[in-house]
Amino acid sequence: MCAALAARRGKRVAVLERTSKVGKKILMSGGGRCNFTNMYTEPDNYISANPHFCKSALSRYTPWDFIGLVCQYDIPYHEKKLGQLFCDNSAKDILDMLLAECAQFGVDVHTYCEIHSLQENNGFRIDSNRGTYCAEAVVIATGGLSIPTMGVTPYGYEVAVQFGLSVLPTRAGLVPFVFTDAIKTLCNELSGVSLDTLTSNQQAAFRENILFTHRGLSGPAILQISSYWLQGETVDINLLPDESADDWLTQYKISDPKSLLKTVLGQRLPKKLVAELEKQWWPQDARKPLAEFSNQQLLQIQKQLQGWALKPAGTEGYRTAEVTLGGVDTDELSSKSMESKNKSGLYFIGEVVDVTGHLGGFNFQWAWASAYAAAMDL
Ligand SMILES: Cc1cc2nc3c(=O)[nH]c(=O)nc-3n(C[C@H](O)[C@H](O)[C@H](O)COP(=O)(O)OP(=O)(O)OC[C@H]3O[C@@H](n4cnc5c(N)ncnc54)[C@H](O)[C@@H]3O)c2cc1C
Structure with a gap:
């Protein structure tokens, strides 16, 4: 040029x-x-x-x-x-x-x-x-x-x-993240799943898709935030960026008391993702109807869904940046x-x-x- x-x-x-x-x-x-x-x-x-x-x-x-x-x-x-x-x-x-x-x-x-x-x-x-x-x-x-x-x-x-x-x-x-802990297993299981998120840290926020890969996380929102990320820092992922109500999950307890948590979340998030999150976040309660969850527990899960704090082990580096x-x-x-x-x-x-x-x-x-x-x- x-x-x-x-x-x-x-x-x-x-x-x-x-x-x-x-x-x-x-x-x-x-x-x-x-x-x-x-x-x-x-x-x-x-x-x-x-x-x-x-x-x-x-x-x-x-x-x-x-x-x-x-x-x-x-x-x-x-x-x-x-x-x-x-x-x-x-x-x-x-x-x-x-x-x-x-x-x-x-x-x-x-x-x-x-x-x-x-x-x-x-x-x-x-x-x-x-x-x-x-x-x-x-x-x-x-x-x-x-x-x-x-x-x-x-x-x-x-x-x-x-x-x-x-x-x-x-x-x-502009590089994918890799993980070494339980999140790596989760990402591997979900490889190919992509969804709209608000991905942020203290410096920047991007409303774009994330993509699970065999090694970790990619997709435009992840690539964008990676340019603002330093080793050791966490990244917050809001999996339901359009949900602003404070109590939307506890509302389901009233409207769908007999449903499983997995079922109601599966209406709004990829089912495969919900199944993996269940294994990590409420494994003991997988078969419990919503009515039996305490409000406090639901609020905690809602908070995690809208502010999933992940600590990448690193990035894929110059190889794919x-x-x-x-x-x-x-x-x-x-x-x-x-x-x-x-x-x-x-x-x-x-x-x-x-x-x-x-x-x-x-x-x-x-x-x-x-x-x-x-x-x-x-
Ligand atoms: C996979 C991938 C996809 C991308 N997609 C996009 C996109 O869609 N949109 C976008 O805006 N950006 C994109 N980028 C970024 C974009 O390609 C770069 O920012 C851009 O090419 C930078 O231009 P440049 O001229 O500074 O360097 P480059 O395009 O990297 O060119 C540098 C040149 O210098 C030569 N060179 C290096 N060292 C020497 C040397 N010692 N002696 C002689 N020559 C040398 C290299 O061989 C090369 O030809 C992408 C990058 C990658 C890797």
Whole structure:
């Protein structure tokens, strides 16, 4: 994106790509259909040590700018939900569009390029297995550390350190949770079950589905909250987010006194889930009619259903994470241009920077917007 925009402005640009192909993450994104932006992009959709940093770039290159480009290429797309725009056909449409823009303005794309060193030398000098490049400016767009099999490297962070920029600790974001205790058994039993929840912790709350897996929990609500989660913390899951009455469960005792608790809950939650919760929460009372439950016990179960506090053992890590939190400290960069404040001509854009989007097309929108900010300054 940055290469195409800079070349359009008349710059001579080379893209140096280590793997066989540029844009591999575009191809695998959004289940192969690339959730390329979100119509409701706001700075609040990003996590960063400096929440203000992303504002300038996001306001100068909006989702509508990118949608304009997509329309120019007649790429069919649709809104899946919550402003999330996906290709109708394939993520390849987005990659082909960016490559066509690069080709049109004469960008040289060099794949299989192993960079050996980057030095200041009247501008910059890059030594690689494909020869030496000299450039007035270098834009680092090496992404994050997720999906190691994609050939990711920490090189962008290393360049930052080499030039004296600080890098904030990195960790996996938008990633499923794993469990080791009784919850692991429960999740395994329920693997494939998904339901609408309000999933929260002290910093954030997401009204979305959770999905039980063989190893733990996934689904959009879990991926979202994982970006706000630190090892050792608990996550609260409200399994009945639309229920606001204080005593809805004790009401059933009056209306359905002869029913089993499992039966009434099964009207509102997946039956398999209720069966597993019964094993853990009221095993002794499984065959008892509601009339024989004390109000206190029902209130306790209701509280657990609406604030199920779970302590993940960890996350699946970079192996399956969609993004990397942390990265090049935004204090080191100009929010207008993404240029290093202390090293002129050195730029950092995209995921390598400490700006991480929520799930839903926000990470690509940051990649496009930060690329635009840098390209306009080159
Ligand atoms: C499975 C999956 C699905 C996703 N789906 C979505 C989605 O639908 N919507 C969304 O908004 N976001 C999605 N994301 C996140 C999104 O893909 C990234 O945030 C985005 O690609 C970041 O763009 P980038 O240009 O900063 O880095 P990347 O796209 O990761 O590109 C970095 C490039 O740098 C190259 N590189 C790395 N190190 C070196 C080196 N040493 N020398 C030369 N080249 C190097 C890499 O090979 C790669 O081509 C998804 C991520 C994953 C893993």
